[in-house]
Amino acid sequence: MQQLRNERGYSQEYVIENTHLDISRYETGDSIPTLRSLLKLCKLYEITVSEFFAPLDYPPKEK
Known part of the structure; x- marks a missing residue:
């Protein structure tokens, strides 16, 4: 969250x-x-919301 906020140049x-x-x-x-x-x-x-979670590196799902 902090990274996203900083990327936008927003203060807390x-x-x-x-x-x-x-x-x-x-x-x-x-x-x-x-x-x-x-x-x-x-x-x-x-x-x-999908874009919010996009940076998360989940393990790939097994098929």
């Missing part, structure tokens, strides 16, 4: 003001965002 304060979410707790791992929170963040960043 900006994201907090525009989403009303305590992103500092998410960025430190002290709290896990709900789906509703993720949707708010995706709206702010103008990305889809």
Whole structure:
């Protein structure tokens, strides 16, 4: 989350003001965002939920 925020050039304060979410707790791992929170963040960043999770490197599924 911090990387995405930094890539957009947003401060924590900006994201907090525009989403009303305590992103500092998410960025430190002290709290896990709900789906509703993720949707708010995706709206702010103008990305889809799929795009939000795209950088995750999941192991390939076996067929």
